[in-house]
Amino acid sequence: MNFAQQLGLTAEEAGSIAQVGVDLLGAEDFEGALAVFEGLTTLNPDDPSMWAALGFVHRTAGNFAKAEESFQECLRKDPTHSAAQAWLGELQIRKGQPSGRELVRKALADPSFAQSDAGMQAKALLNQ
Numbered sequence: 001m002n003f004a005q006q007l008g009l010t011a012e013e014a015g016s017i018a019q020v021g022v023d024l025l026g027a028e029d030f031e032g033a034l035a036v037f038e039g040l041t042t043l044n045p046d047d048p049s050m051w052a053a054l055g056f057v058h059r060t061a062g063n064f065a066k067a068e069e070s071f072q073e074c075l076r077k078d079p080t081h082s083a084a085q086a087w088l089g090e091l092q093i094r095k096g097q098p099s100g101r102e103l104v105r106k107a108l109a110d111p112s113f114a115q116s117d118a119g120m121q122a123k124a125l126l127n128q
Contacts, residue, residue, distance in 0.1 A: 009043065018053065030061040041070075048078035055087060064091055082106075082113035086122040093125065101126060 021036030037054040044050060055070030071088035074081050086107035092100025104122050113119045 025057055025060060033057045046077060048074045048081050052081055052084040059087055067091060082110040083118055086118060090125055
């Protein structure tokens with residue numbers, strides 16, 4: 001049982017909290033968004049999507065080392081998480097690591113991800 005379950009937090013309530021984080025990110029309130037997703041990873045440390053979201057906020061805020069750590073944690077929990085693969089791959093490509101391209105290709109092998117906005121961005125990254 002994770003901490004969120006011990007508190008009686010439902011998946012719907014956690015989703016509502018995550019939406020607040022997304023809204024804060026959209027308003028470029030990086031500190032607020034980081035606080036939300038750091039809290040959610042504390043409440044439910046086994047949820048790979050929360051780690052991916054935390055990584056995305058760090059990435060967007062320019063905290064690339066912390067973003068990489070968050071994406072790696074996500075992939076430890078779910079090695080097939082396409083968004084984390086693509087975003088970690090992007091960071092590795094920026095650092096000149098050839099392994100990044102392979103991660104992006106793995107992400108694009110997921111048809112639903114490949115057709116998403118993030119997937120389109122990942123395809124463009126490979127074409128650069």
